[in-house]
Amino acid sequence: MxxxxxxxxxxxxxxxxxxxxxxxxxxxxxxxxxxxxxxxxxxxxxxxxxxxxxxxxxxxxxxxxxxxxxxxxxxxxxxxxxxxxxxxxxxxxxxxxxxxxxxxxxxxxxxxxxxxxxxxxxxxxxxxxxxxxxxxxxxxxxxxxxxxxxxxxxxxxxxxxxxxxxxxxxxxxxxxxxxxxxxxxxxxxxxxxxxxxxxxxxxxxAPKILDSLKQTQQNLGEVSNLLDDYMTLVYNLVISEIEDGYKIDIEKTKSLPNSKALLFQLLSPFGFTDFDSILDLMDSQSGKSVYSNSHRLLKDREFLLLSENQEVDFKTVIIDKETSEITVPIHLTFSEADTYKITNAHTVFIDASTLEFPLELRKWKEGDTFQPFGMKGKKKLSKFFKDEKLSLIAKEKTFVLISNNDIVWVVGHRLDEKFKVTQKTKNILKIVYTPA
Known part of the structure; x- marks a missing residue:
């Protein structure tokens, strides 16, 4: 030997x-x-x-x-x-x-x-x-x-x-x-x-079982390599990367042969095992989910959204007038500004006199309304998200900044018209959101 x-x-x-x-x-x-x-x-x-x-x-x-x-x-x-x-x-x-x-x-x-x-x-x-x-x-x-x-x-x-x-x-x-x-x-x-x-x-x-197993596994290895080559070709047809994970095109997946086996190859590395439930999920209404120990698969219109499991419930964060920075649950910095630029998704300039402290930071909830910057009249956040084509995962992660029960800023998306800086503004508060 x-x-x-x-x-x-x-x-x-x-x-x-x-x-x-x-x-x-x-x-x-x-x-x-x-x-x-x-x-x-x-x-x-x-x-x-x-x-x-x-x-x-x-x-x-x-x-x-x-x-x-x-x-x-x-x-x-x-x-x-x-x-x-x-x-x-x-x-x-x-x-x-x-x-x-x-x-x-x-x-x-x-x-x-x-x-x-x-x-x-x-x-x-x-x-x-x-x-x-x-x-x-x-x-x-x-x-x-x-x-x-x-x-x-x-x-x-x-x-x-x-x-x-x-x-x-x-x-x-x-x-x-x-x-x-x-x-x-x-x-x-x-x-x-x-x-x-x-x-x-x-x-x-079967006295030669060890030799037979070795040959069988060599054969399986060649099949596995062939399957990997196929998945390389198919991958870009049905799945794409998004900010919070991946999205799988349901109709394109269904159009390919052996879609259940295809889903197994795509999703088993993320711990999924119940592929009958995943097939059912493809035909279910938006908002339904299937979970593995580490990931979630969420139906969102014509896509399945794959993301890591995360805690989505946070307590309200209280922000005093003296607060200059918070890092949990999201990263915001607060500072005075002498001048202002055009408000964008990650940076807003606010007329400080319109605010009542302490401010609150919380997850958005059904029934929330605000007046989007540059628009007349209020709009439900759920309608705003639909118009902005936000995915269900992105909506889950959205926070709102509150002053006296009014939404000041849908963080990372839009300021409320009521709190904008005008020619009469004397004190400007600059808030910057830094995504993780």
Whole structure:
């Protein structure tokens, strides 16, 4: 296997021989075999071990073991202890996901701090099969079935072509030491259930399953590349960038074949999973929404508007006469002016004598009216927004500046006629809005 690994590294990772590597080492058989191989190939390596504090004394013994083995190989050793359960609770994620986030965040910190080129992990072919089945059981697209990548910008996995059986065979043949993680025997986790219950029977029925999976994933990879090329062509036909996110043209999307699959490719990166609801949204009335954990898809006439989830409710902000600046919820500056220029969307000049302090800043609401600068008569804000062709998202983010219950300024849009500067004005207040 050493010769096969050497050839694999020379073919797939030719720069590895001249790189500084950081080996993620749990102390299990996989990482200890990889540590042995890297040493035999004279590749510069340091060792990083995570103590997730999940198995009490056993976790501490793992850490001590990896430290001792690193010393035997004369390698630099790093270790870090994490309160994994606390982190998982605070983040609202599973223990396994918490451990993944913690370890990779720390690994990347070590890379940056100490100048290592890559993190090296001991994932192998059986891990790929387990990941494939996990993603398959949860429902996934093509990319979820492609397996674990051999190389990313910062992570290399040189053992992926090799099976767990081959790795264990090396460990026994070379009389290597390793630690058994007792949690791997537990069937509380889906991965362990697959490893101990499903996959042995699968391998018995299809002995060449790992080779077949590798070929299948290569085929899926080619299909994925073809799909990416198609999406590059289609993307500009149906989606465009706007100030608050993106807008998707509903009719153009419907006119293309397989619109549900197209929406999946466009929206799954933003966490959306309920594509039947999104198809229904395309035919619903304006104002209806579908949410993912991170984003919202809003129907607005002939478009679907995609934006990040945001808090839209703010308490009223009180602005005293002495206030020179506020930064929350929006950025406004207040100053006296000797002269004035023509009012625009982001800067207004106001006759200070028309104001009654304190002023208030709040979100607009249904029923609000004002007299737009340069016009006669009042207009409902909802009608003003329609005439200005504001999207629903833009309307949600609109604030109004209030003096004695009257709208002074629809911030970022229009001043009220009542508060404009005239030839009789003696004191001018300049207000500048700086969008985030």
């Amino acid at each position: 050493l010769a096969a690994l050497k050839k694999h590294i020379e073919t797939q990772f030719p720069s590895l021989k001249n790189s500084k590597l950081l080996l993620a080492c749990s102390g299990g058989v996989d990482s200890m075999v990889l540590l042995y191989f890297l040493h035999k190939l004279n590749i510069k390596t340091a060792v990083a071990h995570c103590n997730f504090s999940l198995r009490g004394e056993e976790s501490d013994e793992d850490e001590a073991f990896v430290k001792e083995m690193s010393s035997n190989y004369n390698l630099v050793f790093y270790s870090e202890r994490f309160n994994t359960k606390k982190y998982a609770s605070e983040k609202g994620i599973s223990t396994q996901m918490a451990a993944r986030e913690l370890r990779y965040n720390w690994f990347f910190h070590l890379l940056e701090e100490h100048g290592y080129d890559f993190v090296v992990t001991a994932h192998h072919a059986d891990d790929t099969l387990e990941t494939f089945l996990i993603n398959l059981s949860r429902g996934t697209g093509i990319k979820g079935l492609l397996g674990i990548p051999e190389k990313t910008e910062t992570v290399i996995r040189p053992l992926l072509p090799f099976s767990r059986k081959e790795i264990e065979g090396v460990a026994k043949a070379q009389s290597l030491y390793w630690r058994e993680d007792s949690s791997n025997a537990s069937k509380d986790y889906l991965r362990n259930k697959l490893r101990h219950t499903v996959i042995p029977g699968f391998k018995s029925a």
